[in-house]
Amino acid sequence: MFAKYLFCFIALLLIFTGCKNDEQAILKESDIDKSLVLATTTIDEANKIIYRSLEEKLVDPRSSKFAKILEPKVINVQAISNEIFEYIESLKNELRKKASLKDSIPFSYKFDTKNKSAVTVIFQHEKKSDELLNKLKEYQSRINSIDSELTAKSQESFIYLQNDFYNIYFKDVMAISAMTILNKFQNNIKVQENKMILLIHSKSGYTGGCDFGNRPGLLVGQNYSHLKAGETLEISAGLGMYSRYAAPKISISGKNIEMKDAIVNYKLKVSNKIGKYSLPVTMEVIDQNGQKLVMTKQVEYIVEE
Numbered sequence: 499m500f501a502k503y504l505f506c507f508i509a510l511l512l513i514f515t516g517c518k519n520d521e522q523a524i525l526k527e528s529d530i531d532k533s534l535v536l537a538t539t540t541i542d543e544a545n546k547i548i549y550r551s552l553e554e555k556l557v558d559p560r561s562s563k564f565a566k567i568l569e570p571k572v573i574n575v576q577a578i579s580n581e582i583f584e585y586i587e588s589l590k591n592e593l594r595k596k597a598s599l600k601d602s603i604p605f606s607y608k609f610d611t612k613n614k615s616a617v618t619v620i621f622q623h624e625k626k627s628d629e630l631l632n633k634l635k636e637y638q639s640r641i642n643s644i645d646s647e648l649t650a651k652s653q654e655s656f657i658y659l660q661n662d663f664y665n666i667y668f669k670d671v672m673a674i675s676a677m678t679i680l681n682k683f684q685n686n687i688k689v690q691e692n693k694m695i696l697l698i699h700s701k702s703g704y705t706g707g708c709d710f711g712n713r714p715g716l717l718v719g720q721n722y723s724h725l726k727a728g729e730t731l732e733i734s735a736g737l738g739m740y741s742r743y744a745a746p747k748i749s750i751s752g753k754n755i756e757m758k759d760a761i762v763n764y765k766l767k768v769s770n771k772i773g774k775y776s777l778p779v780t781m782e783v784i785d786q787n788g789q790k791l792v793m794t795k796q797v798e799y800i801v802e803e
Contacts, residue, residue: 537720542688575691575698589680614671618670622669645694723798723799727770730767748762777796780794
């Protein structure tokens with residue numbers, strides 16, 4: 499979900515919102531920023547469910563053998579992800595302070611949205627742009643070193659880690675634009691974390707004849723909730739309590755998707771018609787009692803100009 503086209507879109511959006519007196523663009527970016535925060539929170543909650551399940555497997559005699567082998571990888575993924583996430587959060591707090599940003603009321607922005615000086619001071623004069631770039635590169639390297647098989651299945655390239663990092667994302671942009679970029683980086687971190695721990699979870703569940711589908715749950719993520727006409731929506735879906743004996747079957751927008759691993763990925767070119775859309779993600783599994791369980795979640799997105 500580190501979608502290449504998404505970052506191109508955000509980079510262009512930063513240029514548009516940099517236009518003087520363009521209030522409509524500012525409002526649009528504020529909406530995007532809010533949707534990113536909500537998406538990150540949702541993914542984080544899904545991650546917590548998986549971590550709890552992995553903890554239970556450590557004490558379950560049927561799964562503890564494999565879970566203990568994989569536990570160090572889980573700990574590493576969580577620690578590395580938390581470290582970079584908190585660092586980015588510290589940059590957001592510094593930006594709030596310098597631009598007089600206040601988050602006392604969720605999603606109520608009370609600051610000068612056109613403030614560019616705070617962004618320049620932090621990311622150019624204080625060289626936080628270079629520091630952030632180096633930390634993101636370090637994060638990528640550390641994540642890649644955990645398990646080559648896992649990263650091959652889950653890792654998407656950090657195509658935004660370029661030498662002209664500052665010029666692309668922070669030069670001459672407003673505080674709200676910089677905040678949106680930082681929130682997107684945090685969203686990417688949580689998505690990557692989700693992919694890796696979900697794959698680890700699926701490995702820990704494959705144990706000789708035992709069923710670990712006691713509390714199955716459908717986990718769904720999307721690359722973005724706001725897209726331009728004709729852009730690509732990417733959806734990832736997986737089973738929270740994954741087991742080969744649960745015989746999972748998944749469909750997205752009525753299309754059956756073959757589930758080879760713990761997660762499936764689906765791409766859809768969105769309509770050229772502006773508006774709000776919703777499509778269903780449905781999964782069928784067999785529970786521990788041999789009964790069919792059907793779970794459905796709606797993926798909502800908005801097509802903009």
